[in-house]
Amino acid sequence: MKRFLPYYKYLLRVRWHFIAALIAGAIFGAASGAGLPWMMKKVLPEVFGRGDEVPLMELLMVALIMPAVFFVRGLSQFINNYLIQYCGLRVLEFIQVDVFSRLQKLPLKFFQKHKSGDLLSRLMGDTQMMRMALVEISNDIIIQPMQMLGALGFLIYMSSQKSEFFFLYICLATIPLCVMPIQLIGKKLFKKAKSVQEQTGDLTASVTDGLQAPMEIRSYNMQGGIVSTFQNQVIRLFKARMKVVKYDKMLGPTIEFVSACGVAVAIVYAGRAGLDFESDMMPLLMALYMCYDPIKRLGKIHTKIQRGNASLDRIEYLLHYEDELPEAEKPVPFENVSGRIRFENIQFAYEDQLALDGVDLEIPSGQVVALVGPSGAGKSTFASLIPRFYDVNEGCVYVDGHDVRAVRKSDLRSAIAVVSQQPVLFNATVLENIRIGNPEASDLEVIEAAKKAHAHDFIEKTLDDSYQTMVGEKGTRLSGGQRQRIAIARAFLKNAPILILDEATSALDSESEAKIQQALEELVKGRTTFIIAHRFSTIKIADRILVFDQGKIVADGAHAEIYDSSGLYRDLYDRQSG
Numbered sequence: 081m082k083r084f085l086p087y088y089k090y091l092l093r094v095r096w097h098f099i100a101a102l103i104a105g106a107i108f109g110a111a112s113g114a115g116l117p118w119m120m121k122k123v124l125p126e127v128f129g130r131g132d133e134v135p136l137m138e139l140l141m142v143a144l145i146m147p148a149v150f151f152v153r154g155l156s157q158f159i160n161n162y163l164i165q166y167c168g169l170r171v172l173e174f175i176q177v178d179v180f181s182r183l184q185k186l187p188l189k190f191f192q193k194h195k196s197g198d199l200l201s202r203l204m205g206d207t208q209m210m211r212m213a214l215v216e217i218s219n220d221i222i223i224q225p226m227q228m229l230g231a232l233g234f235l236i237y238m239s240s241q242k243s244e245f246f247f248l249y250i251c252l253a254t255i256p257l258c259v260m261p262i263q264l265i266g267k268k269l270f271k272k273a274k275s276v277q278e279q280t281g282d283l284t285a286s287v288t289d290g291l292q293a294p295m296e297i298r299s300y301n302m303q304g305g306i307v308s309t310f311q312n313q314v315i316r317l318f319k320a321r322m323k324v325v326k327y328d329k330m331l332g333p334t335i336e337f338v339s340a341c342g343v344a345v346a347i348v349y350a351g352r353a354g355l356d357f358e359s360d361m362m363p364l365l366m367a368l369y370m371c372y373d374p375i376k377r378l379g380k381i382h383t384k385i386q387r388g389n390a391s392l393d394r395i396e397y398l399l400h401y402e403d404e405l406p407e408a409e410k411p412v413p414f415e416n417v418s419g420r421i422r423f424e425n426i427q428f429a430y431e432d433q434l435a436l437d438g439v440d441l442e443i444p445s446g447q448v449v450a451l452v453g454p455s456g457a458g459k460s461t462f463a464s465l466i467p468r469f470y471d472v473n474e475g476c477v478y479v480d481g482h483d484v485r486a487v488r489k490s491d492l493r494s495a496i497a498v499v500s501q502q503p504v505l506f507n508a509t510v511l512e513n514i515r516i517g518n519p520e521a522s523d524l525e526v527i528e529a530a531k532k533a534h535a536h537d538f539i540e541k542t543l544d545d546s547y548q549t550m551v552g553e554k555g556t557r558l559s560g561g562q563r564q565r566i567a568i569a570r571a572f573l574k575n576a577p578i579l580i581l582d583e584a585t586s587a588l589d590s591e592s593e594a595k596i597q598q599a600l601e602e603l604v605k606g607r608t609t610f611i612i613a614h615r616f617s618t619i620k621i622a623d624r625i626l627v628f629d630q631g632k633i634v635a636d637g638a639h640a641e642i643y644d645s646s647g648l649y650r651d652l653y654d655r656q657s658g
């Protein structure tokens with residue numbers, strides 16, 4: 081449980097509700113542990129011990145003790161359960177928000193290494209286990225001993241009254257016997273629980289895969305394969321879960337068996353010692369049972385802690401993941417950016433293989449640079465070093481004379497607009513999707529940006545609710561060209577001094593392409609622009625062309641200049657034009 085200590089900060093935020101829950105829980109524990117045996121001690125001898133001589137009213141008054149004890153017990157139990165649920169759900173909310181915020185801070189590399197389904201299962205499933213460990217267990221750890229203390233107190237009281245300590249000895253002798261299986265089973269359970277959480281991650285990953293690309297799955301007839309992968313994972317998860325169920329469910333009966341042995345010995349003794357059934361034996365047996373019940377529950381808590389531990393491992397992996405792109409300790413001010421960029425002797429590798437090697441050049445502010453070269457040559461990698469999506473292995477990237485690592489990441493990225501090859505739209509309205517470029521922009525400014533991006537006409541004429549149309553998940557209700565223009569409108573609205581355009585490779589109809597081309601020409605004016613050019617028609621608007629080959633820049637200059645000097649560029653250009 082020590083591992084959970086740092087996370088009690090979440091519980092502190094709902095401390096008053098939790099304290100109220102504990103008080104109610106303590107009343108419930110005492111009403112069960114001492115109240116129930118005391119009730120029996122009071123009621124049974126009156127009802128059965130005195131025969132007909134008890135007046136009816138007196139009998140009724142005594143009998144009323146039963147509903148009174150159960151009322152107190154029931155009410156405190158309800159309040160405890162209700163408040164514990166409240167605290168649990170609030171704590172879950174705090175943990176999930178923290179884990180999600182952490183995920184948002186992790187670098188791109190992290191998401192390339194991890195399956196989104198697995199991350200989803202850590203965020204939604206493992207946090208539930210942590211909630212259970214923090215709230216329900218803390219509650220039980222206080223309530224159950226209360227019940228046990230109440231019952232033990234009653235046993236001690238009764239034993240001292242009768243000078244009869246046998247029941248107490250039985251209780252004290254069997255408790256350690258009950259603890260042993262708890263320890264043994266708990267250890268097994270930790271391993272099994274961790275495997276369940278991992279399998280759940282794999283299963284969620286395969287569900288996300290199966291739902292993310294419905295078109296590819298249908299066109300390649302992958303349904304059978306996808307379903308059988310899913311089925312295998314469900315079976316694996318089923319097997320792992322059954323192992324947890326086996327150990328989890330083994331505990332209760334084991335403790336019950338040990339306690340039944342204790343009770344049997346107590347009954348035999350009580351019979352031999354001639355104890356009175358109603359006034360002595362029943363309350364003592366009840367108190368004995370009330371001592372075992374919390375042990376059984378504490379045993380279950382132990383198994384829950386093990387499951388919580390397994391989930392905590394998976395959550396801490398995210399919370400403690402080392403950020404490969406740390407923020408500068410004292411970030412330099414970064415304002416009024418002009419967009420002058422310098423790459424100084426850059427080397428960069430994703431893993432072992434160099435993706436960029438010996439890149440050294442300067443781009444004056446406002447220059448429009450086209451990046452060309454064969455697939456895999458390093459164009460996108462080069463562009464992604466500017467917003468510091470990755471850090472270089474050697475050398476340095478400067479923007480306006482500042483090392484990008486010395487600037488706050490959010491400041492740097494505010495100065496850069498990115499229009500990617502397949503722009504992602506969020507499941508919101510067209511208006512909201514454009515406004516991402518500048519959350520402060522008015523509706524009029526959004527519409528102005530859409531006009532500049534040649535998007536206004538299709539938004540007004542073809543979409544049912546114009547700017548209020550919901551674009552669907554990832555913008556699936558819009559065509560590729562329309563999505564591209566929404567992304568360009570975003571960039572207009574952002575009005576950043578540096579622009580990175582990853583040109584769409586998919587064939588757009590000529591009207592769409594012409595409109596996008598017009599919009600881009602407008603957009604690049606006065607900004608330092610990098611265009612990853614797949615179609616050479618775009619090169620017309622570039623002042624300078626960088627030709628990439630196997631991670632190196634093999635030609636650098638204006639079209640006319642490098643067409644003569646670079647065989648690779650000439651080849652690429654002629655192939656496209658010809």
Ligand SMILES: Nc1ncnc2c1ncn2[C@@H]1O[C@H](COP(=O)(O)OP(=O)(O)OP(=O)(O)O)[C@@H](O)[C@H]1O
Nearest residue numbers: 192430431435453454455456457458459460461462
């Ligand atoms: N996330 C990644 N992890 C590992 N290697 C990568 C990653 N992204 C790219 N690479 C590798 O880095 C090299 C450069 O890739 P990059 O995407 O920069 O090329 P590109 O010129 O933009 O290609 P394309 O024109 O096909 O988009 C390639 O060998 C590629 O396989």
